[in-house]
Amino acid sequence: MRKARGKSHGLEKADGRAMGMAAAARALALASALSLAAAPSAAAAAAAGVVAPYAGQPAAQSARQAAAPASGSGASAKAAPPAASNIDLNALASKAGVSVQALQYAISQARYQQKIIDAITRPSEGKPWYQYRRIFITRERIDAGVSFYLSHRESLQKAFKLYGVPPEIVCAIIGVETFYGRSMGTWAVLDALYTLGFHYPKRAAFFSQEFASFVKLCLKEGWDIGAVKGSYAGAMGMGQFMPSSYLNFAVDADGDGREDLFKSADDAIFSVANYFKMHGWQAGRGICYAVHLDGADGEALKAKGWDLTAGEFYAAGASTKVAIPSSEKMRVYTYDLEDGTQSVLAALANFKAITRYNTSPLYARAVFELSEYIRMGYVKAMARQGVYVKPEGRRP
Numbered sequence: 001m002r003k004a005r006g007k008s009h010g011l012e013k014a015d016g017r018a019m020g021m022a023a024a025a026r027a028l029a030l031a032s033a034l035s036l037a038a039a040p041s042a043a044a045a046a047a048a049g050v051v052a053p054y055a056g057q058p059a060a061q062s063a064r065q066a067a068a069p070a071s072g073s074g075a076s077a078k079a080a081p082p083a084a085s086n087i088d089l090n091a092l093a094s095k096a097g098v099s100v101q102a103l104q105y106a107i108s109q110a111r112y113q114q115k116i117i118d119a120i121t122r123p124s125e126g127k128p129w130y131q132y133r134r135i136f137i138t139r140e141r142i143d144a145g146v147s148f149y150l151s152h153r154e155s156l157q158k159a160f161k162l163y164g165v166p167p168e169i170v171c172a173i174i175g176v177e178t179f180y181g182r183s184m185g186t187w188a189v190l191d192a193l194y195t196l197g198f199h200y201p202k203r204a205a206f207f208s209q210e211f212a213s214f215v216k217l218c219l220k221e222g223w224d225i226g227a228v229k230g231s232y233a234g235a236m237g238m239g240q241f242m243p244s245s246y247l248n249f250a251v252d253a254d255g256d257g258r259e260d261l262f263k264s265a266d267d268a269i270f271s272v273a274n275y276f277k278m279h280g281w282q283a284g285r286g287i288c289y290a291v292h293l294d295g296a297d298g299e300a301l302k303a304k305g306w307d308l309t310a311g312e313f314y315a316a317g318a319s320t321k322v323a324i325p326s327s328e329k330m331r332v333y334t335y336d337l338e339d340g341t342q343s344v345l346a347a348l349a350n351f352k353a354i355t356r357y358n359t360s361p362l363y364a365r366a367v368f369e370l371s372e373y374i375r376m377g378y379v380k381a382m383a384r385q386g387v388y389v390k391p392e393g394r395r396p
């Protein structure tokens with residue numbers, strides 16, 4: 001597994017003691033910024049001044065001004081990156097439960113990175129299904145998923161009992177997100193959330209809140225705010241939790257007193273399962289089924305979104321191999337195949353729960369398919385050990 005960089009173990013860094021000391025100083029400065037919650041903003045400036053900003057990063061300074069409420073002076077923001085959003089730091093701080101000073105300190109340490117804007121504007125969810133699928137449904141990812149399942153069987157089964165989320169789903173999520181913890185992201189989460197929260201108006205409301213949650217999380221966990229690595233969107237750890245999800249749904253499964261989604265597979269497994277339980281996962285139920293349209297108007301069914309019931313779906317003439325109870329809410333999704341045709345899926349509440357992790361229907365289907373392959377691989381691997389695994393018998 002890739003070495004986690006989340007914690008403030010400054011001295012472990014390749015670049016040695018200097019970075020370690022700077023890291024320690026940043027953690028300290030952030031902590032003191034918090035303790036100044038009731039102090040006037042001059043104190044915050046002093047706190048921020050404890051540590052010099054990153055050398056040669058005018059963006060950090062100008063961005064700090066740009067990010068201040070509209071009344072702030074923008075006159076000297078010469079090196080400012082494109083169109084900074086006007087974010088009300090007071091509102092942001094009170095909503096997140098951190099001090100304005102802590103936010104200001106974090107902003108002073110952050111760097112605008114154009115590459116982050118570039119990355120978020122070309123996500124792989126823009127691909128057609130048959131191309132997207134090839135990224136995730138590979139022999140290597142399936143085999144590594146089976147190994148992950150076998151290595152963490154006990155923890156996965158405990159989580160299944162506790163949260164009702166099948167082991168193969170948890171494996172597939174961690175497999176799609178980070179290749180089972182191998183690639184948890186190399187971006188500075190601070191820079192990612194700062195760039196998207198303060199310089200990407202389209203998603204500023206969301207990412208500025210995540211920025212504030214991240215500050216809170218760093219304070220809670222004692223992390224060095226500049227050292228935490230994650231995705232270009234600021235997602236962290238084996239299951240790629242956004243800071244607010246980390247705060248709300250991370251679980252300390254191994255009982256060491258920390259919710260460590262970077263290094264503890266047990267914590268990551270329980271946390272993913274907990275997230276699903278809290279986002280509508282229904283234990284023992286199916287996820288999605290192949291649809292035969294049989295002349296039914298697929299577009300009309302699709303247009304109903306989640307307002308469709310299985311009764312209406314069947315009345316329109318479509319069918320599934322497994323009967324879905326007629327009162328059940330469902331949704332029809334279509335997926336582009338390489339030969340120009342489409343495959344059609346009937347998605348149920350558990351599919352919807354996967355889209356609460358990532359809104360893309362491509363993502364949800366990839367997780368579902370990967371989970372099925374992992375489950376089959378696991379059953380085979382256990383059979384080779386002479387253990388017969390009973391099929392799970394989900395109901396639709």
Ligand SMILES: [Ca+2]
Pocket residue numbers: 251252253254255256257258259260264267
């Ligand atoms: Ca733990």
